[in-house]
Amino acid sequence: MCSLDVGRGVQAYAVKRGFMVDRFVLSSLIHMYASCGDVAAARLLSNAVEEKGVVMWNAIITGYFKNGDWKEVVEMFKGMLEVGAPFDEVTLVSVTTACGRIGDADLGDWIGGYVEEKGMVGNRNLVTALVDMYAKCGELGKAWRLFDRMQSRDVVAWSAIISGYTQADQCREALALFSEMQVAEVEPNDVTMVSVLSACAVLGVLETGKWVHSYIKWKRLPLTVVLGTALVDFYAKCGCIDSAVEAFESMPVKNSWTWTALIKGMASNGRGREALKLFSSMHEANIEPTDVTFIGVLLACSHGCLVEEGRRHFDSMIQDYGIQPRIEHYGCIVDLLGRAGLIDEAYQFIRTMLIEPNTVIWRALLSSCTVYKNAEIGE
Template sequence: MASTLTVSPARPLTAITTISQFPENPKTLILQQCKTTKDLNQIHAHLIKTRLVLNPAIAENLLESAAILLPNAMDYARSIFREMDEPDSSAYNIVIRGLIYKQSPHNAVLLFKKMLESSVEPNEFTFPSILKACSRLRALSESEQVHAHIVKRGFGSNGFVENTLIHVYANCGRVEVGRRVFDGMSERDVVAWNSMIAGYTKSECWEEVVKLFCRMRELGVGFDEVTMISVLMACGRLADLELGEWIHEHIEANRLKKNLLLMTSLVDMYAKCGEVDSARRLFDQMDQRDVVAWSAMISGYSQANRCREALDLFHEMQKANVEANEVTMVSVLYACAVLGALETGKWVHFYIKKKKMKLTVTLGTALIDFYAKCGSLDSSIEVFSKMTSKNVHTWTALIQSLASNGQGKRALDFFYLMREKNIEPNDVTFLVALVACSHAGLVDEGRSLFVSMSKDFGIEPRIEHYGCMVDILGRMGSIEEAYQFIKNMPIQPNAVVWRTLLASCKVHKNVEIGEESFRCITSLEPAHSGDYILLSNIYASVGRREDALRVRCQMREKGIKKPPGGSLIELDGVVHEFFSEDDGHAHLKEIYSTIEDMITRIKSAGYVPNPADARLDAEEDDTEASVSHHSEKLAIAFGLIRTPPGTTIRISKNLRVCTDCHNATKVISKVYNREIVVRDRNRFHHFKEGSCSCNDYW
């Protein structure tokens, strides 16, 4: 039956309205030429007028156009569906697919329920769609009910249905059920194997991914690029470089290097296995590099603590006009945090705001950690307060920020506030809370938290928690109690625990327990330079100079050298690195001249150099020059030269601040009227007006 569409001449003609004859089978017209809801309205009106709408096949074409092909036409599709007298399974399938496609999985499940109540039999196309809806909702109970319907109706051996079942169980956290489905399949093609491997990947069961891939190879099942992408991800997480290299050889042999996702996965695998240079060579060979590839390489540098290279690559990414995503930002912020690169990190934060990137839990937590590690505590708290969604990791990051920046009591206030908001602390939260107690001398609070973690939360203390308790007791001078605490530990103390006690013995001049601590360290592992220096300093502090020299001689005889002290300072977006008694910086002459003037001025204000902190091989008349050329003093001098008066100077260093530098920096802050923030290996020191935020308790 043919008919002519009438169109108002006042309106512009569309592709639909220029058709003079309406086809008897309008499928192509509806599905291919219908571009807008207005076009669909005109066709629908004609179909109603000619009663062609009563033809189920034509009505389903209308449904498909509205539900799936046209944007913002889902309500129209549902109105068409409601007008159908007895919609069959095909009509239901179209609307269910449309609801899933338009991000309404809950309504898709409700429609499936109505389908069953209306005694309309689902078919092999219904079940994968409804399982997809259940997967998106992580609706395990509903998935199990759908699975029962599948078995009851005889679709349990349909490969497409089985693959979707594997996916939904993995997404609902029941990957072992998905594995039972997989093992029960009569035939398994590469799609089935990929579904199971993807299920294990989703559940982060990396060892199972590798085992399944090895089984594929044993059985001679062919694998494809999809398989290799998942397996490379597992290789990276497991540091399985051997298998990763085998896949690389396979890619080379089969000329698959044009596959961008596959090459990106290969770069990520090498980076996560610590083979960052191999990753970079592959990265440089790639014809195309999307944001995922750039992010993988930047992340690789960050994870390998090659943070300056991470930032350099990020700058290259900017020049290449590749827009960063959340993963990029998290890696860059980590690099900025390690380097103490506050200005660069602030620019990243500005970029996040400018691009209107959502402040997710992961990104917000990275920002909190970055600001904290740059000593900018107010900014950390500001980011925390602006986050709409926070989890235990976010709270833990903030508590750690406060603890490491000398605000132990405030850190505990946030710990208790977290509990009021019914967020369960984890073992890391308790660890940073104990660190807060340690840095602030909160012994009773520390004891209470240590007992509470197992008693109230069922969290068994790890060796790190025991180490914190030793630190809390030792710092307060309860050396004997700390020693007995170690002896009574239900787990074997490691060298770190004994080293913690040794450090406290140095502060409180306890020779006997210090010697025992050193013996216990050497029985567990070879002592490093810091252990010898601590023991030597204990002897020196009680006047046993010969014993102090004997320990230092032992250190020399064994060829043990103290790692060079290094300090970083960021100026105008450039990170400058200094080492103790540095002789390689471009501005050394100016820096050493400033050092000389600085030492003279702070001596006049009461600073007395501490020769005990000189390098081991320094001659007696050279000890003062040695301590005055420590890396943080060089960095501070450079900061004084290159920044306007009153500007805060921020330093990051690789070792613990020595007593001499701590005393000197306090006086520098007063004499030069500067706030100086120093991040050492353990914590932050905020020097201002002659005092430090740690209250000389570090």
């Protein structure tokens, strides 16, 4: 447990007693501040040390890492390389993971070459971080080659490669890897299950997803926000709205993405009124909607031909939440007006759009012209 007040008291005592010249004391204080999230204080202390050892560098990098400051981790490591600062395998694990988060494939590739050159391929944590990094950067070939060479693969390694294939929309391959994982008798965790559920949702593989849900219950895996949201999204995309609602209600904690997954699912499955009612409940729960939430809301209005509500929510998105419309939001409004037979208004709306309309926008309007036999605008 972190206690910055106690830590600051220790630092004050160290200053008073003249202990700040001791490198071990300095490193411990830096590590304390970094671990407690006060990276600025940790960095300030480290700047006072001319020759930093690898422990001190790792303390700072760990601080940025724990705070999710991936870019700072990468930039600091690049600065370390420029001045020839020492680093070790612990440093590389943090930096490699950060490269994956921000998509810095160049530095990640350099680390991969360094690991090969220095004979570090036996470090499972480091190789797993490389697999994860390559997968997140879209370098699935490199990720697979590293994974295939691993002599010992734990659940983290399996989850990294499965997640990579899922994120690259190679969902059949992801599920095939999950089957191999089961054959290897490696127990999946919640991270694995999120990727598998996402793959099932894309492919519409209902029975496999149901098995995953049963496994989650059987193993009593904690229904985290991420796992619960993946479950809601899976059922919604497979058209099982009642199951999606059940999963939603069983979650102890929900975030905006959880609410959005169910709202979009209801809207896509012809339950627009329920989607809008859920959006009202989201507002009452003080959950801030995202731009994706409004896509679901506008989709619900479109499918229900709720023109005035659609207009109101579109204006609210801009005026009340400061969300600038994307092409998907414009597309929902064009579709809404077109379904309601307001072809002229839909055409004028397109002409006033702040971004260039794409083929999807024009196709939606043309489809409405066909339905309502408006040859003039159709031409």
